[in-house]
Amino acid sequence: MSPTPQQRRASRHHQPDPGAGAAPARGRRAQPITVAAIIDAALGIVARDGYEALTMRRVAAALETGPASLYAHVVNKDDLGELLIGRLCTEIDLPEPEPAAWREQITGVCTRMRDQYLRYPGISRAALAAAPTNEDTLRIGEGMLAILLAGGIAPQAAAWGIDSLMLYVSAYTLEVSLLTDPGNEWVVSRDELLSRLSGLPDTFPQTKRHAAELTAGTDHERFDFTLDLVLDGLARR
Amino acid sequence: MSPTPQQRRASRHHQPDPGAGAAPARGRRAQPITVAAIIDAALGIVARDGYEALTMRRVAAALETGPASLYAHVVNKDDLGELLIGRLCTEIDLPEPEPAAWREQITGVCTRMRDQYLRYPGISRAALAAAPTNEDTLRIGEGMLAILLAGGIAPQAAAWGIDSLMLYVSAYTLEVSLLTDPGNEWVVSRDELLSRLSGLPDTFPQTKRHAAELTAGTDHERFDFTLDLVLDGLARR
DNA sequence: GCTTGACACGAACAGCGTTCGTAACATCGA
DNA sequence: TCGATGTTACGAACGCTGTTCGTGTCAAGC
Structure with a gap:
């Protein structure tokens, strides 16, 4: 059988x-x-x-x-x-580690995962639920680990960093999927969001003052920002 | 009516x-x-x-x-x-910003959110779905924004940083909830996980070699690590 | 006392994930 | 050639879900 x-x-x-x-x-x-x-x-x-x-x-x-x-x-x-x-995950190909290019390589893998997930709206929900022993996701982890180690990151930082990165990619894509889902009642244009934040009561002074910054970010600027933040931190350890 | x-x-x-x-x-x-x-x-x-x-x-x-x-x-x-x-969110109280203590204050708020979510296993699913215009979650955002601004973080970095942090808290707690759910078939002890990683085929050289680091981290060490990473990055901008 | 209107709720609907028992077939031994 | 065997496919059903509709039931206003 x-x-x-x-x-x-x-x-x-x-x-x-x-x-x-x-x-x-x-x-x-x-x-x-x-x-x-x-x-x-x-x-x-x-x-x-x-x-x-x-x-x-x-x-x-x-x-x-x-x-x-x-x-x-x-x-x-x-x-x-x-x-x-x-x-x-199988459809994501992993580059041969090049020590000098570790940052670009990691960003590349994360970006490919992001775009892959976004093609299938809401599927990140399953990614968050996937067990850590799944062989296909472990393959991605293996590839990222190799890149980070080649880049000179300490093993412990690399291990935890990969975890954070993959978690962030899943969460980010899930959020984006939900926020752009046309069936969602609360999907709202940037202008609309901005005007709502500005219209908040005075108990939200900072939010009102910086509504522009809070709603800023076209495309995946926010994504790139966070990735840079984490990679900066990893590079420094 | x-x-x-x-x-x-x-x-x-x-x-x-x-x-x-x-x-x-x-x-x-x-x-x-x-x-x-x-x-x-x-x-x-x-x-x-x-x-x-x-x-x-x-x-x-x-x-x-x-x-x-x-x-x-x-x-x-x-x-x-x-x-x-x-x-x-209402039950989370926000400290009065103290410029010198902004890091501890932000970590404190995130930790309280984490523990609050973990008391209600799986509820982070709803947090990830919550619209960005919900007043109660905006209140947390307002509080964190005030702390970061008081700490001298640039408004744009602060705005995006808050976003990343709240997203990470939700994702992390969701993952922890799923992994410790006794109804989950794949919940596994650290030792068991370690032995599974070590037993992987030779196509996973780095994963096998660094299985210890990958499975390391008691309590919320991983959580603190990532928070530090992000806050380091924010401090430097 | 009668009307009005808000609240509560019983019953039902369509759809879901999953299981059970059975029918239909390809292959193998004689 | 002809069953016997084991595997695949699937119709029907179970218990559960979120949600709606129409009706009952009470408190307040005239």
Whole structure:
């Protein structure tokens, strides 16, 4: 028998599984249901309608089947989320460490992760939930660790720094996704936001005075700013 | 009539509402249903069973009523989440800025937020979703802004720094909540994690070599490390 | 006493994740 | 060639969710 979804998941986390054998796949469909096909269908839904709209039933419908059929390939919905993150991480390629260019290399990886996540609005939710033993995310960690170490960062600072950076990328992209979601009632233009801050009561003196700075930042200026902040700190340790 | 939940929410965001008048509350219950009572009941559930277990039906049951009754006081579940975050933010007191002690003051506020969030596992999910115009979270922003400005940080750096810090606090607490959730299948001791990292294939050389550093950090050492990193960076601009 | 209007809530709807039992097929041994 | 075997696919159902609608029930105003 081919591995059960449970075994698949366990091996993705390098955990021994109370296992069984394996055998070739069989079936009677024109296009058999596979994990890869499920991931493809799911990513399509997330790209079009956001992570909130991702349901087992919709994935099944996209595959022209019923929801029950998915559970032969996927443990549950959380598992599917993890698989999606895994796929996204696999598509990120990591540069060979160049000691002199460690900052640019790290920024590059983070930026690629950011853009990858933003293509699938809200998927960072799954990234935040993904366990630290997932092999695909560990691959990114390995790559970033190699870059930082090559750049001369001390191992402990590098380890914790990577953690902070990946956490920040996930949180930032999740926030951006929520704030630009057209289904969100509170999405608001910069001008509107600025006028609301200026209209605050006098118990918010600093916020009113610096509303311009608080609402500043086009594109991903805020993102770059924070990355620089953290990398500056790492470089100095 | 007392304000509809919609009007309440709008005013919390300083948005004009297409309003109506107001009138004293009436009812025929021993203990009338109020927004405050709903928040209390909801926080009790989250504290005990986590944010995932927060259900309109459970909140209603705690108030000895049916779910429909809540919708006279709360717009929907997202609104309830925002109210919870608002309550938590209200309970955080902000120090009078002391220019010489700005670092300690900022760290103090972030730490209090962290501990507050951690008391209600998973609630940071709602914090990440909360709109940037919510008055209660703006209050924290105002307080931190005042501290940073008093400490001599440039307004733009202060504004973006606050953003990063609050985002990090939410993300960090969310991660910690998920990783220590006893219902989580992947929660694992430090020793177990370390042995899994060491058992990785040879395509993970750095991860295997520095498994100790990657799994290091008791209590909130990682949290303090990142805060220091960001504050160092802010101080230098 | 009667009307008015705000509050509370029972019942229901559509949709969700997940499980169970069964039907349909490919392969293998005889 | 013909079952027997084991695997895949899936219809139907369960229990739960957020939310809405219509009705009941009380306090206040005339």
